Structures are given as C-alpha cells and as structure tokens.
Amino acid sequence: MxxxxxxxxxxxxxxxxxxxxxxxxxxxxxxxxxxxxxxxxxxxxxxxxxxxxxxxxxxxxxxxxxxxxxxxxxxxxxxxxxxxxxxxxxxxxxxxxxxxxxxxxxxxxxxxxxxxxxxxxxxxxxxxxxxxxxxxxxxxxxxxxxxxxxxxxxxxxxxxxxxxxxxxxxxxxxxxxxxxxxxxxxxxxxxxxxxxxxxxxxxxxxxxxxxxxxxxxxxxxxxxxxxxxxxxxxxLGESTEFPREKGKAYIEILKSSDAGKNTECILSALAIQTGIHFDIVWGGLAKYCDEVAGNLVISIDDAQSEQVQKFLSEKQAGWRLLEQKGGERV
Amino acid sequence: MTIDRLINSIILPGLGSTLIMHIVSCITCFVIGLIFALILATTNPHGLNPNRLVYGIVSTIINVLRSIPFLILLIAIIPVTRAVCGTIIGTKAAIFGITVAASPMVARLLESSFKEVNPVLIEAAKSFGANDLQIIYHIIIKESIPSAVTNLTMAVVNILGFTAMAGVVGAGGLGAVALTYGYQNFDDLVMYSTVVVLIILVQIIQWAGNIIYAKVK
The missing domain is CATH 3.40.50.300 (P-loop containing nucleotide triphosphate hydrolases)
Structure with missing residues (x-):
C-alpha cells in the first residue's frame, strides 16, 4: 500500500x-x-x-x-x-x-x-x-x-x-x-x-x-x-535498567502473543514445583491493541539459575537470562 | 446666518458631496486593495504560491504610495488625474486621487488580516484536495472576515479624512465648506458645524463596524 x-x-x-x-x-x-x-x-x-x-x-x-x-x-x-x-x-x-x-x-x-x-x-x-x-x-x-x-x-x-x-x-x-x-x-x-x-x-x-x-x-x-x-x-525518558546485586541471576519472563504457550500460571508453578524462592524486581504488563503483554524480571540465587532455566524451558514459557554484571542486557 | 441657511445651503450640499466621494472611494479602494492584498498574501515567502519578484514589486509600489503625504500625492498625480478623469477638480478627480492614496493602505490592512489566518487551516484545506482559488475563498478570505471588518472600519474612517482633505484641491464636500467658510472667512459657526457633522459620521461608521464585527465573529 x-x-x-x-x-x-x-x-x-x-x-x-x-x-x-x-x-x-x-x-x-x-x-x-x-x-x-x-x-x-x-x-x-x-x-x-x-x-x-x-x-x-x-x-x-x-x-x-x-x-x-x-x-x-x-x-x-x-x-x-x-x-x-x-x-x-x-x-x-x-x-x-x-x-x-x-x-x-x-x-x-x-x-x-x-x-x-x-x-x-x-x-x-x-x-x-x-x-x-x-x-x-x-x-x-x-x-x-x-x-x-x-x-x-x-x-x-x-x-x-x-x-x-x-x-x-x-x-x-x-x-x-x-x-x-x-x-x-x-x-x-x-x-x-x-x-x-x-x-x-x-x-x-x-x-x-x-x-x-x-x-x-x-x-x-x-x-x-x-x-x-x-x-x-x-x-520514554527513563532508563530501562534496574539495580542488580552480585551473586544473583536475573531472568526475564515474557508474556506476549508469541512468547510461549504456557505463561498463565508460570510464576506460581515455579514457586510450588521447584520450591525456589525468588523476588520480582522489575517489569509490568500493558495492553497492546487487544492483547495483554509484558515482562517480569525475577531475581534468584546464582546457584539456582540453571534449575529455573530448565523448568521454564520445560514449561515452554517465554524467557531469557539477563546479564548478571554491568547492567547490560544479553 | 440662520440655522436654516447653514444646514440647507451649506452643510447638506457639502455632506452630500462628501458622502458620494466617500462611498465611491471606499468601494474602489476595497476592490483594488483586496486584489493587491491577495497578491501579497499568496506570493509572500510563506504564502500559497511564493514569488519573490511579484511580492517585491507590489510591496514596493504600496510602500512608495504610502510614504507620500496625502495632499502632496494629490498634487503630484495631477497629470495622471487629468489624463484619467479629464479634469483635476470636482468629485470625480477627488475619487481618483483618494483611490490612489488609500488603496495601498487598504491592501496592507487586508494583508495583515489574511496573515492572521492559521496556516494549519490552509494545510488542512490542501490535505483534502482544495485548489488555490478554493483555499483563497473558503479559508483565507472567509476566516479573516472578523479581522478584516475591524481593519476596514479603520480604513473607512481614514478615507473620510481624505475626502475632507481633498476639499483643499477643489474636491468640494465638507472639507471645502470648512476651508472656505471657516479658514478663509473666519466663520466659526460653519467651521464647527462641519466638525460636529464629521464627528457624527465617524461615530456612525465605528458603531456600524462594531455591530458588523459582533455579527461576523
């Protein structure tokens, strides 16, 4: 057109x-x-x-x-x-x-x-x-x-x-x-x-x-x-970065129309099924046309990072590991 | 001098000549002024069809004519007045002189009204496919009417002043009455009577201008 x-x-x-x-x-x-x-x-x-x-x-x-x-x-x-x-x-x-x-x-x-x-x-x-x-x-x-x-x-x-x-x-x-x-x-x-x-x-x-x-x-x-x-x-006139601590891993979980099939209860499933404690440190949801989408960043101990990544992959959730040092995204 | 003779033999004939000169001069000035104002508004650097040469020539002519004091201009254009009107005295010659002197003023006043039109309106008209003539009529002229009414009311009052001054060079009217009876014969009654009549005329013009402005705003 x-x-x-x-x-x-x-x-x-x-x-x-x-x-x-x-x-x-x-x-x-x-x-x-x-x-x-x-x-x-x-x-x-x-x-x-x-x-x-x-x-x-x-x-x-x-x-x-x-x-x-x-x-x-x-x-x-x-x-x-x-x-x-x-x-x-x-x-x-x-x-x-x-x-x-x-x-x-x-x-x-x-x-x-x-x-x-x-x-x-x-x-x-x-x-x-x-x-x-x-x-x-x-x-x-x-x-x-x-x-x-x-x-x-x-x-x-x-x-x-x-x-x-x-x-x-x-x-x-x-x-x-x-x-x-x-x-x-x-x-x-x-x-x-x-x-x-x-x-x-x-x-x-x-x-x-x-x-x-x-x-x-x-x-x-x-x-x-x-x-x-x-x-x-x-x-936006604002930084997309958030404060990060040493010894912590940061995983961004995406909720979007094409980010993964299982995003509805992923956080509660993660807590219940793995028993891992995490903090939600960043993110938000917004309406895009008629879809609700967004991201949530959770922080976990470095030692538990691999286990969480494996869980999210198994659940076919949309996710990515953020860099732990220097504040730069992967 | 009796009041009856003052009014019927001196003031009313003078007023009649003044009104004829004034009305005809206003019409000719508005027509010529409008044409020049539209040329200025459309050819200026931010206009519909910018044209530096045309804008420069018209603008210079207007500036030259506006720089010359009215009485000097009337005398300076006597050969032209004679060529166009066949005479240099009387109402016809005065109307020609007033038109030459006042049209540039009307053109500038209307140009300033046209410039007040929001350029976004012109852009909007272009965006829905209006041509230049449609933009001039529907947007530039119609949207500037309230401002033009205010400016033209001022022009009408100024042109009334010109008709009085034209009396000095044989135009007749209230200017000639004031000059002949008041200045040359020291007749204060006639002199101040013409002043009062002119004040009333200006009041009527301003009042009418205000009413028209309120209606078209």
Missing part, C-alpha cells in the same frame, strides 16, 4: 529525513514515533504530498508521489484524509459546513454531500451537534468532527498527526476507540504520528521509531516494546 525507500528530505541545508525505508500494508494502523524534531510529521506530510522530498521513492498503491502535480496531486490528496493536533476546523463554519467543505471543493452534488456529511457525523457521534460552531465544542468533540471531515471523501488512507496530543487521557481513549472502529469497519489504512507511547500500544499493530531523521527500528509494536526497550529509552 505505502512503500517508502531511501527517502531523504532537507529543509535548506538541514537534513530532516535520511534514507527512510518503511512498508505499510493495507488495513494497518501504523505508528510513526519519535521525539520532537525526529522528522515524523515531515514524513507524514510526504505521504500525501504536502511536503516534497528530494531523494528516494514514496509510492502509494504503486504511484510515485513526487510524480504527481497540480490536479493529479489534488485528486490523490482527496483519497488521503488527515487529522491534526489542533483539529483545524474553520471557526466561522458550523460542524456540518466543516464536514461538507472537502466535498464542496470536490464539487459533490449538494444532496449527496449533505447525506454523506450527516452519515459521517453519525459515525463519530456528532450528528446532534451539526449546527454548532467549533468554539461551542470540547477538544474531543472537535477531533471527532475533524475525523468526520477527513472521512468525507471516503479516503483509503487516514493520516493522524499527533491527533490526541492536545486531549486528556479519557478523551484520548475515546478518540482511539473511534479510530479503531473506523479501521475495523472500512479497513482504512492509518498512519499515526505520536510521541504518546500509550497511543501506540493501544491502537497500532506496527511501528517505526525515528530519531534525528533516521529510522531507528521498525517492527511489531509488541515486539519492539518487549524485545527492544533500548530503542524506546529516548522516547
């Missing part, structure tokens, strides 16, 4: 994107993550041709975006919806007029335009507010209207630029649920730019992390969070 190869973009002499390679499949909800200035919003705007790029290739359904000009580019943009952090609603237009505007620009028949606008407002739960002005709405309601407007021309791709960054956690959750529902109903491809890790965990199945205009890592969200925590340290 979206194929990006060796994409480079400069603002003046300053490189903003350097050799980006990403593949986004149809129906994916794909996260572009990075700290401020990482280049994620620029990359998003390259996808719908709002920002031109100098080198590399960016193809949507096999069409090279840099080759589109004038009318062709405008027609392409109408097939890619976009929502913004600051909602971008026209303050002097009613909710209905805002949703109608893209269709008006595309010269839709007036009756069809009204029908589609009301249908979209019903989809986002804002039909009863169609006569309201944006200033009469809350942040969450404004973003719902923005989603309805972005969906007006029935796009095949929806770009979300920090769409929930200006919203409180409860409203963020409701907007994410709305986006997931739209994805489920229409199989629309979504590219979500955010620096909020909870948003990525909640909605995205795959993600790329950008840092200083370069691609740091790409892959499944759960895989990156569980197996590549070092890639997230810049974003």
């Amino acid at each position: 979206i194929e990006i190869r060796g994409l480079c973009k400069k603002f003046g002499d300053i490189p903003v994107l350097q050799g980006i390679d990403i593949d986004i499949m149809e129906g994916d909800i794909y996260g572009l993550v990075g700290v401020s200035g990482a280049g994620k919003s620029t990359l998003l705007r390259c996808i719908n041709g709002l920002i031109p790029y100098e080198e590399g290739s960016l193809q949507v359904d096999g069409v090279e975006i840099s080759g589109l000009k004038g009318r062709q580019l405008r027609e392409f943009r109408s097939s890619v919806g976009m929502i913004f952090q600051q909602f971008s609603l026209l303050e002097r237009m009613t909710v209905l007029e805002n949703v109608c505007l893209p269709m008006k620009c595309l010269k839709y028949d007036k009756k069809l335009m009204m029908e589609k606008a009301m249908k979209n407002l019903e989809l986002v739960g804002m039909a009863d507010k169609h006569k309201a002005l944006p200033r009469e709405l809350s942040g969450g309601q404004k973003q719902r209207v923005a989603v309805a407007r972005a969906m007006a021309s029935e796009p095949k791709i929806l770009l979300c630029d920090e769409a929930t960054s200006a919203l409180d956690p409860n409203i963020t959750q409701s907007i994410l649920e709305l986006l997931k529902e739209i994805n489920r109903k229409s199989n629309i491809t979504m590219v979500v730019v955010t620096h909020q890790m909870e948003v990525v965990k909640n909605i995205c199945s795959k993600m790329s992390i950008l840092s200083h205009g370069k691609l740091k890592i790409s892959g499944g969200v759960e895989d990156i969070f569980l197996n590549h925590p070092e890639a997230l340290s810049e974003l």
